[in-house]
Amino acid sequence: MSEPPLRMVVIGDSTSFTDADGPRLPDHPDLYPNVVAADLEKALGRAIEVTVVARPGQTVRDAARAITKDRHLQFDLVARADIVVVGVGSFDHAPAGVPPSVEAVVPYLRPTWFRQRVRRGLLALYPRLVHLTGARRTRTPTAEFDRLFALLLDQVRWLTQGRAAGVVIGPTSHRSAYYGHRHPGHPSSERRHLTIARDHGFAAVSSWTHVLPHVAHLNADGIHWPASAHRSVGSAVAEALLPQLDGTAPAIGRPDGAERDATDD
Numbered sequence: 001m002s003e004p005p006l007r008m009v010v011i012g013d014s015t016s017f018t019d020a021d022g023p024r025l026p027d028h029p030d031l032y033p034n035v036v037a038a039d040l041e042k043a044l045g046r047a048i049e050v051t052v053v054a055r056p057g058q059t060v061r062d063a064a065r066a067i068t069k070d071r072h073l074q075f076d077l078v079a080r081a082d083i084v085v086v087g088v089g090s091f092d093h094a095p096a097g098v099p100p101s102v103e104a105v106v107p108y109l110r111p112t113w114f115r116q117r118v119r120r121g122l123l124a125l126y127p128r129l130v131h132l133t134g135a136r137r138t139r140t141p142t143a144e145f146d147r148l149f150a151l152l153l154d155q156v157r158w159l160t161q162g163r164a165a166g167v168v169i170g171p172t173s174h175r176s177a178y179y180g181h182r183h184p185g186h187p188s189s190e191r192r193h194l195t196i197a198r199d200h201g202f203a204a205v206s207s208w209t210h211v212l213p214h215v216a217h218l219n220a221d222g223i224h225w226p227a228s229a230h231r232s233v234g235s236a237v238a239e240a241l242l243p244q245l246d247g248t249a250p251a252i253g254r255p256d257g258a259e260r261d262a263t264d265d
Contacts, residue, residue, distance in 0.1 A: 005047035006245070008037060009077050011063055011152075012054040012087035015172060015207075020219040020226040026052055030227035032169075035234025036085065036241070043242055051077055054087075059140060063088045064148040067155045079159045083166070083241060084252070086156070086202065089149065090171040090223070092140035093189040095179045097126035100139055123178075130180035138185060146196060153200040154255040162254035165244035167237055168197035170206045176222025201252040203240040207233050 010016055010033045017023055017031060024031055029038070037048035053066070053073060063086075066073050078084060103122065109115040138145070156166065170193050173186045186208065194204040210232035211218075217226040225233070243249035 003046055005049040006040070006044075006082040007049050007080055008033070008040075008051070008083035008085065009081040010050065010052045010054065010085040010087060011067070011078075011156075012052060012085070012169075013058040013091060014054065014056040015090065015224060016052050016054045016087055018056075018224045019230060020217055020224055022219075026050075030230050032087075032230045032234035032237065033085065035231050036238045039235055039238035040083075040241065040245065043238070044245060048083075053077065057091050058088055059092050060088055060145055060148045060152060061092075061140065064152045064155070067152055067159075074159055078156060081160060081164050083245070084156050084160065084164050085167055085169065085237060085241075086153065086197075087169040087207075088152075089145070089193050090174075090207075092138065092145050093171045093186065093193070094139050094174040095130045095135035095183055095185070096133070096137040096139045097129035097179075098122045127178055127180045130182065135180055135182040135184055138189065142192070146192070149193070149196050150200060153197065153202060157201060157252050157255045160252070162201075163251055165203075165241050166201065166252035167203040167205060167240045168194065169233065169237060170194050170197075170204065170208065172207050172211055172223060172225070174223055176220070178221065200255070201250075203244065203249075205233070205236045205240050210236055 016033055017026065019030060028034065033050050033052050037050050040048050067078065106115060106119055106122065109118055170190045171186070173183045175181055175183050190206060190208060194206065197204040211225055211229045214226050214229040217228070218224065244251050
């Protein structure tokens with residue numbers, strides 16, 4: 001009897017299902033989760049079953065809330081996973097213009113004409129505020145990102161009982177007109193992001209290292225990658241996972257003494 005497929009769960013954002021031409025169907029072969037699966041299948045001689053849990057603009061707060069509240073994600077997906085790829089954080093590290101708390105109330109404004117007018121005004125204001133602050137502020141404050149990201153990673157370790165292979169993908173950069181063509185804080189954010197990953201038992205892959213050679217082919221928002229960048233990132237992620245899957249490197253392990261607390265909002 002052949003071995004059952006290895007189950008891979010990707011906790012991501014729009015970079016996991018969008019390329020430079022727009023959103024793609026989940027099984028599109030050029031998306032990085034499917035590149036990871038294809039490379040691992042070739043290396044291991046075993047099928048990989050991919051499940052992507054993602055939405056546009058997903059932040060670490062969204063992901064931490066889901067993995068501590070959503071029973072389907074917790075027990076039907078992550079707890080059964082052999083591989084977990086964590087690809088959130090890019091939106092958190094993006095330069096902040098209009099405060100996220102202000103943006104969050106816009107969908108509830110009425111009447112429609114007023115909501116649309118406010119949304120257009122905020123869109124026009126955002127790059128000006130980014131420029132005014134020197135693009136130094138991030139959408140999620142540093143301390144809050146660090147806390148929630150650690151919670152997310154440790155919850156993955158608890159749910160899988162430490163037996164899964166795991167990798168964190170570092171944040172992409174935001175250098176489009178909407179962000180004032182500036183992202184000076186990206187290098188430091190990436191270093192901190194990947195350090196947290198390693199400190200919590202995960203392999204770490206810098207996405208921007210692999211995207212930068214293809215930066216001329218990013219889409220208009222300056223965030224989403226062409227197929228060539230997806231292939232480069234996906235192959236790097238597969239390479240980082242392989243030692244954990246063939247037994248030459250430890251899996252993510254359980255968090256020693258960590259408590260499975262829930263987000264407080």
